[in-house]
Amino acid sequence: SAVISQKPSRDICQRGTSLTIQCQVDSQVTMMFWYRQQPGQSLTLIATANQGSEATYESGFVIDKFPISRPNLTFSTLTVSNMSPEDSSIYLCSVDTAGTQYFGPGTRLLVL
Amino acid sequence: LAKTTQPISMDSYEGQEVNITCSHNNIATNDYITWYQQFPSQGPRFIIQGYKTKVTNEVASLFIPADRKSSTLSLPRVSLSDTAVYYCLVGGSVGGYNKLIFGAGTRLAVHP
Known part of the structure; x- marks a missing residue:
């Protein structure tokens, strides 16, 4: 398994600003994933981040809105840019370890 | 990627066995079936995760018939703390993950 931490755990932000969410894992992993979970909804995959290459985004998500960094095998960041109230969600990172995905605790974001 | 269908909600009582069935008619040959719990x-x-037949761990059992078009998560003797959302997923290997x-x-929902 993998132990994953995220920072911040929650934040309240003003519209038009940006927030960068950090994801740290306790072991080296090739693939990291970012998900969004809107209130009362299931998880939606935003993008897949492979170390050393640009992230691959799912339909409906673009790099300008959700830039991702993956500087090494244990860390990744997701930035939510130019936020609006519709971006209020829980953002989760996950890692694939031996074919099983493990999730971080999530970052709860409220945009006013 | 295979789509899954599972009941929206279920109710049970403490001490009962709960079986949640998931349909995945379009599962691919190399797909694994994974279940997650979310509070x-x-x-x-x-x-739990499985490919075929039956898998058991300290938490649950997973039953997968020969055609793999469905799977059943079995939770023995549930308690109030098992109240959660349970997700059934089939994983498509894309680029090795x-x-x-x-x-x-x-x-x-588990009731007293």
Whole structure:
């Protein structure tokens, strides 16, 4: 398994600003994933981040809105840019370890 | 990627066995079946994963028929703390890792 931490755990932000969410894992992993979970909804995959290459985004998500960094095998960041109230969600990172995905605790974001 | 169908909600009582069935008619040959549990304000927690027949761990059992078009998560003797949303996923190996697409999940309520 993998132990994953995220920072911040929650934040309240003003519209038009940006927030960068950090994801740290306790072991080296090739693939990291970012998900969004809107209130009362299931998880939606935003993008897949492979170390050393640009992230691959799912339909409906673009790099300008959700830039991702993956500087090494244990860390990744997701930035939510130019936020609006519709971006209020829980953002989760996950890692694939031996074919099983493990999730971080999530970052709860409220945009006013 | 295979789509999954599972009941939206289920109710049970403490001490009972709960079986949640998931349909995945379009499962691919190399897909694994994975179940996650999610409590409010937490990231999904891995429960069990299997490919065929039966898998058992300290938490649950997973039954997969020969055609693999469905699977059943069995939770023995549930307690109030098992109240959560349970997600069934089939993972398509894309570039060597499992790309997981979440469905709506099953909201299990355990009553005293």
